[in-house]
């Protein structure tokens with residue numbers, strides 16, 4: 001039985017780094033690299049021998065594509081990395097219905113359905129890492145759908161982690177602050193956007209893999225997100241949201 005990892009959003013900044021670190025250190029037969037961009041996936045498979053490209057759009061039948069592959073190949077899934085995600089900074093009222101649906105599908109529905117699809121193929125020692133965010137520590141005005149989706153994913157992960165304890169499977173939420181990838185716009189109307197405490201994808205991924213191997217339910221990499229987590233825990237939410245709004249409003 002092939003021992004595999006599944007990484008969604010494998011063509012993006014953090015996903016690619018997951019593929020790189022898993023192929024170097026986890027001793028797996030295959031890494032199913034999931035994304036929509038076929039040429040980027042093919043580049044990944046020529047760079048990393050164990051990569052199997054899986055072209056799948058998580059807003060349409062992407063999860064079913066993966067489910068069918070699982071049924072065909074019946075692998076031993078050692079690692080599932082629910083990493084694909086979309087982001088938006090701006091007013092909620094400026095989002096249209098399609099954009100709201102895209103958020104729900106990629107950031108919420110797909111990871112939940114994928115965990116569910118993969119569990120019959122996971123055994124003791126299996127690990128799931130779900131890419132949440134420091135945006136899950138409180139509601140974020142001007143990134144309202146994003147932070148709501150990350151709160152959902154973190155809470156789902158923590159609850160399922162408890163349910164899976166008897167099976168020896170762990171679910172870890174990775175909650176970084178700003179990460180240096182193409183997800184983040186670099187300027188707004190010619191104004192450079194400053195991302196406090198931004199860290200590299202490499203640091204996020206090495207932290208998430210280590211914390212998941214230790215069976216931790218949360219991985220909070222970097223000083224900024226650790227500080228933000230404590231600050232959000234001990235400060236009234238309306239004050240945290242007011243401070244956040246002050247910092248972000250000028251970019252919207």
Ligand SMILES: NC(=O)c1ccc[n+]([C@@H]2O[C@H](COP(=O)([O-])OP(=O)(O)OC[C@H]3O[C@@H](n4cnc5c(N)ncnc54)[C@H](OP(=O)(O)O)[C@@H]3O)[C@@H](O)[C@H]2O)c1
Pocket residue numbers: 008009010011012013014015034035036037040056057058059062083084085086087106131132133134175176177178179180181182183184
């Ligand atoms: N960057 C940050 O500051 C930051 C901070 C905290 C958490 N995160 C989270 O980390 C994860 C990865 O983010 P990143 O920074 O690496 O972003 P990124 O470079 O923009 O990558 C996003 C990935 O998601 C995939 N994706 C988007 N829509 C998809 C769809 N409909 N179907 C399938 N795949 C889709 C993209 O693949 P294709 O376009 O090839 O389909 C891409 O590989 C996200 O969940 C994000 O919310 C990021």
